[in-house]
Amino acid sequence: MSSGPGAASAPAPTTHDSPTAHDSPTAHDAHPARTDSASSAPGSPASADGAAPRKSSMFSSLRVRNYRLFFIGQVVSNTGTWMQRIAQDWLVLSLTGSSTAVGVTTSLQFLPMLLFGLYGGVLVDRLPKRPTLLVTQSAMGATGVVLALLTLSGQVRVWHVYLAAFAVGLATVLDNPARQSFVSEMVGPRQLQNAVSLNSANFQSARLVGPAVAGVLITGVGTGWAFLFNGLSFVAPIAGLLLMRSRELHVVERAPRGKGQLREGLHYVAGHPELIWPIVLVGFIGTFGFNFPVWLSAYADDVFHAGAGAYSLFNTLMAVGSLAGALLAARRGTARLRLLIAAAAAFGALETVAAGAPSLWLFSLLMVPIGIFGLTVNVTANTAVQMGTDPVMRGRVMALFMMVFVGGTPLGAPVVGWITDVYGARVGFAAGGLISAGAAVTIGLILARSGGLRLAVGWHRGHPRLRFVPREQPAPASA
Secondary structure, three states: OOOOOOOOOOOOOOOOOOOOOOOOOOOOOOOOOOOOOOOOOOOOOOOOOOOOOOOOOOOHHHHOHHHHHHHHHHHHHHHHHHHHHHHHHHHHHHHHOOHHHHHHHHHHHHHHHHHHHHHHHHHHHHOOHHHHHHHHHHHHHHHHHHHHHHHHOOOOOHHHHHHHHHHHHHHHHHHHHHHHHHHHHHHOHHHHHHHHHHHHHHHHHHHHHHHHHHHHHHHHOOOHHHHHHHHHHOHHHHHHHHHOOHHHOOOOOOOOOOOOHHHHHHHHHHOOHHHHHHHHHHHHHHHHHOOHHHHHHHHHHHHOOOHHHHHHHHHHHHHHHHHHHHHHHHHHOOOOHHHHHHHHHHHHHHHHHHHOOOOHHHHHHHHHHHHHHHHHHHHHHHHHHHHOOOHHHHHHHHHHHHHHHOOOHHHHHHHHHHHHHHHOHHHHHHHHHHHHHHHHHHHHHHHHHHOOEEEEEEEEOOEEEEEEEEOOOOOOOOO
């Protein structure tokens, strides 16, 4: 983080595979996230080769064979994951009639990340990523098959769903940081921004297909078939991992076994403010702003009385926006803190507006921009943190990032579910939006203050305008 307007960003520690510095939160946001180890001149963006950054091809990282195999496998698996999410939430709501129970299910799925996420990051830094992913992907596939058999046989109970959600959560303790870290090993530092954005586009593309197919299966033949498809879908990423060429992976130093590695990771983040603030912001957004299983199921069932089809529609339209946001991020090639703050504020504001939408169709349409800005927050923060982290620390740092972003849900989901049950879906949704927007504004002001900026209010072409400008420096005392 810079000490004042126009100051060069402090680079992260460098290694042979380390994308290093970050942007300063200056008035002009001059410095995008960088992949070189040297600071650029004030006001001039830097790129991996020291020249001005160019917008990359939207799908440039897919030229890498290993990443292409990974990407294709994830398309299939992510589709199954979204089918299971929709089916799981609807099954719990059908069994209990309670939004709080849906919140508890979500909480159990993400609770392991909150409890053990940092330890998972320590292990991931020590372990080879590809074998680790083979184990975690197999475990999640087996969980889907077991839940399918219970549901199709008519023996499923709500505690079975709770247990399956917790088991998937345990697997993600290793799977999430391993997948995040493995991206850089497949594509290298120059393609990291593009690959992270395409991963999000991949996930959101599946989000378009998964809920739609899940809605058809739930209303047609029942939730069990959605669970079965998810379990079998993990064959695709496992095959992709087995077909990769080890010699084409970028070699990254693994952390040796030793004492104090968890504490070392926390100290590393504490010493890099450009990593702290994106993590803090996504913590608020993940805890209070991303509880869509609770809200959207309640809106479909209690507010608009439209059933599983409306729930699927809400998720599909949000995925349309998220996919658009991911593809735009793939073209940008930069990860600016200013963009992160603005997207988070817009995301919270749109949630607040959507909470009061009087009709199903207006509410549905608002899901698109909510998806765009929510995805922009996720990709920008994820890329900024990855590109500013030493590869030997990346597993621990990304575990902390995912623990805060995903692990905050166990804390927020039951609270949001209770508010939704007691005060209604509109109040619950509005509360999440207001907290998200408030966190974005607060952190933006903190970053501006630490960067030596002040808020200026003025007029531009007949319209009011707010912007951050450098604070006026006191005149030096005359001799």
